[in-house]
Amino acid sequence: MARTLSPEEYEEIGKSYYRLKQFEKAVEAFTNGIDASAIPSATLYDYRAAAHEKLGDMNAAVKDGRLAIRTHKQDVKGYLRTASALQKMEKLDTALNIYKYGMKNVPVNNKDFPLLLQLHDKLTRTLSPPKAIDPFTILPVELVEMVIGYLSFKNMINCLRVSRGWKEYLTNRPKLWANIDLSSATKSVSRSFLANAVRYSRGTLHTLTVHRVQHTDMLRNIATACENLHALTILSFPYKISETFIGMAQSAQNLKRISIYTEVSVDTMIQILRKRPALELVDLKDLCAAFGSAPMVWKGGPYNGLQTLALQCNASPVTLSDNFVSTFIQKAFDLRSLTCVNIKVQRDGIFGTFKLHATRLTSLTLKKFHGHVTIPSTLERLVYDPSYPAFIAEPSCSRSLTHLTLGDDVNLRRLSDFLDYSGNPGDETRLPIENAKPLQHLSLAGTIERDSVDNSTPSSTIVSTFLSTSPRILTRALTSLELPGQPLTDDDIDPIIESTSLTTINISNTNVSGYGIKKLVDGVPTLRHINADHCRNLSSRDVIEYAKKRGVHVSYTMAEPSNGAKGRKVRYG
Secondary structure, eight states, X not given: OOOOOOHHHHHHHHHHHHHTTOHHHHHHHHHHHHHTOSSOOHHHHHHHHHHHHHTTOHHHHHHHHHHHHHHOTTOHHHHHHHHHHHHHTXXXXXXXXXXXXXHHHSOTTSTTHHHHHHHHHHHHHHHSOSOOOOGGGTSOHHHHHHHHHTSOHHHHHHHTTTOXXXXXXXXXXXXXXXXXXXXXXXXXXXXXXXHHHHHHHTTOOOEEEEOSBOOHHHHHHHHHHOTTOOEEEESOOSSOOHHHHHHHHHHOTTOOEEEEOSOEEHHHXXXXXXXXXXXXXXXXXXXXXXXXXXXXXXXXXXXXTOOEEEEEOSSSOEEEEHHHHHHXXXXXXXXXXXXXXXXXXXXXXXXXXXXXXXXXOSEEEEEEEBXXXXXXXXXXXXXXXXXXXXXXXXXXXXXXXOEEEEOTTBOXXXXXXXXXXXXXXTOTTOEEOTTOOOOSEEEEOSOOOGGGSOTTSOGGGHHHHHHTTSTTTSSTTOOEEEOTTSOOOHHHHHHHHHHOOOSEEEOTTSSOOHHHHHHHHHHOTTOOEEEOTTOXXXXXXXXXXXXHHTTOEEEOOOOOOSTTOOOOOOOOO
């Protein structure tokens, strides 16, 4: 009986045929060796794969390489052979994955691991794109400036650190330094940085936002040297130096807009306007009254350019006499937008009147307001949230009003009179307002009471009946309606959906149920958002999913019980 050769003997025979370039016989010998092995060695698979490569059968070579990997994961031969065959088949991405897989399984201390790593890195470089080209060197200047313009000032500063070339390019583009915004500063801004930033602008600086700047003398110098500076925002200031604010306003010859977030006295505001009467916007976020000051009097004027004035008091209210206000209004006859937060208007120790009916205002915001107010016929937007039960004083005319927001302490019983008539109720001079514009936005925070409508009105339709008392409310022009906390029910929904083209409605903390929300979704095709937070009668999420499928987002939040009491958890829709 003939003796069977061992796998090692078949391997030697195959290697002899391989050296003689008899690759078919070599494949046969290596196959016999594999068949004779209980567990074929990685070397046998590797040699047979090499013979297949010589015969041009790359698929067979890859197959043998994968068999070697499967049976001998920690042997580098299978990975090298498989990746080599794949590269010859131009399957470079697959070959790279084989190298990566091998680097995970072959021990680092293997003597052939450096070769595996070397081939992996070489193939990675081959697959990498050509050497990157600096976009600043090939793109048009206008395009680069447009791209950089989308970056924040802080990110543009970070770009200076990319390379010397980028720094040279950016610092030689004055337009990129026309808006110096230090709002993202996390530590004190150095004198040298601020000086360099202004120097890079080469006189084009038009907008400056100040934050964490300790050198007030530099700010005055910048205001003097930068003739194009027209917008100044001060977010923080190291000291309460009114003279610095006034000096900057006086030095910046072309300043049009100033916003100050730090504490500023009324007297400082007067001085700023007197020194720079051509200002178009003044926004003071923390107005205060000077302690022990004499009665304030407007100095200077007229303020021909002033279009927007915003005054906000964060601590105790600032008290102004109505004569003081009237004098200013007469001098700022081009004023279009006025915002007052936490302001008192007094006359002889009692509530005074903000007499605005002779102005040309288009936007008026009065929050935490103490006093009376009259409005002009040009007013389009009104936010009125006084600090005591009140309403708009007469004479007023709401002919142009399209956006109306009324706070908690507004007497809603006079709403229809305000929207449809000019003059005091019962006065002979009281006349209907002709050609009045329909409302586009209405927000009512005050409670609509039973005595606001006819006694025969069902309790379930008090709100819709109240809204119907003025022909300016429920029209196709109305796109936004906010009725939080009102006694709104499902029955009130029908008149609303029949008359309006709402895109958003706030019915939070009302008695509307899922049925009412479904009526809104089905009845108003323009609707996109419903705020139904804290609606007690809304017990199922089914209607929320129903609305979502029809493109309407429903906000539905129920507050968690406090003090450990049991109850509903927070739910979001």
